[in-house]
Amino acid sequence: MELEVRHLRALCAIADAGSLHKAARQLGVSQPSLTTQLRRIERALEGELFLRERTGCRPTPFGRTVLGRARPLLAEMAALVAEARAAAHGPRLRIGSTASRALPGWLRRLHRRAPETETTLVVDVSANALLRMTAAGQLDVAFVHEVEGSPLRVPGGLELRVLMEREPQFVSMSLDHPAARSPVVELQDLAGDRWTVDPSVDGEWDGLRRVFARAGLTPQVLHADYHTAASLIVSGEAVAPCQPTSGPRDDMAIRPLLGDPLAVRLLLATRPGEHAEAYEDLRAAYREAALGTPPYRAWLSRQGSPLLVA
Known part of the structure; x- marks a missing residue:
């Protein structure tokens, strides 16, 4: 062989x-x-x-x-392939990202800035995988989140720009959940619920487990992918952490957690000195998504976030 x-x-x-x-x-x-x-x-x-x-x-x-x-x-082979494709097809921007409501607005701005540039997109639940691809030359930029307390394994040769130092994670639940009647939910109010989490998302389960331990809680946990989790949440079988830019939805309630116990850091990874314009477009797209979500906009207002300033 x-x-x-x-x-x-x-x-x-x-x-x-x-x-x-x-x-x-x-x-x-x-x-x-x-x-x-x-x-x-x-x-x-x-x-x-x-x-x-x-x-x-x-x-x-x-x-x-x-x-x-x-x-x-592998890194040399990836660089060779990237250079050959760039020479054959002209300018191209290869984007990697974990799931985010900011993605459509980001792509729209990038296309408007450089309409002649071919843009490709890779979405992956693993932030570490996207960082490895960027370091290996398979991606040009990667928009990822780092769960608080679970540092990402950042390969050498990458530059990280911080989009949000601490983005709170909200919680999604069924519309008829008793806690949905409050604009802000206490973690203790969800102690009797089954929580669903995707174990393939880097750091998500570890972060949630630490939050439970600090609060002295041991709720039931179900490992499931995003689509299965959404069905369980709508039917009232589970609750789950979610991005604050999620929603609004007609079939689901999304609320902030009191004290913001669960949070992530939002990062854009590139090779040093490259694609500064991609960061500016991402920041504008994220701001658009954040301000378009009333619960998150209210949270940002309470925090006096600079995102509120154009």
Whole structure:
């Protein structure tokens, strides 16, 4: 078996994700398929690359040596492909982002600023994956969020611009939930609810678990993707943290939490000195989305946020 770029990419994905399950999801393959591929690579290299443990995978000393050679090769290959495509197709801006209501307005502004530039978009639940893609030259900019208390793994060679130092996370619930009658909800009022969270979103479950621990709460937690969670929330089966720019919705109540116990930091990652205009357009788009959401606008007003000033 001869090693190919896809094999090196799989090894790096396993190392970065820390588990075969998460790496398989990021690569878009099944876990059994990735496990079989890893075994073939290890046979070809005649050595064990990862230790399989109950909590995940970690590189062996031999694995760290192989990864140390693989990462620069992947970065050079990504740069080569990017440069070749740019030469063939003209100016292009490759954007990565976690989910955000600011995205449509951001893209609209970028198109208006540079109509001749081809814009591509990658949306991923993993902020760490988007940062790795930016560092490897696969993306030009990445708009990501960092859950408070769960620092992102920022690769070297990236510049981070802070859009919001602390964006509060609100909570979504059914319209007939008793807590929905209040403009601001206390965490204790939701202690008896089932909370749903997507474990593939970097830091989200850890952040929520810390908030529960500080409040002395142990609510039921259900791991689910966004679309499943929305159905459960509307039917009154669960509540969930959400972005303050979410809504308004006719079938769901979205409220701030008293004291803002859960928050994220919003960041734009680029290579040093590049794409300053993308940050300015993103800030304007985020402001538009924030001010268009009454509960968040009221929160910003109470905080005296500079976002209220154009």
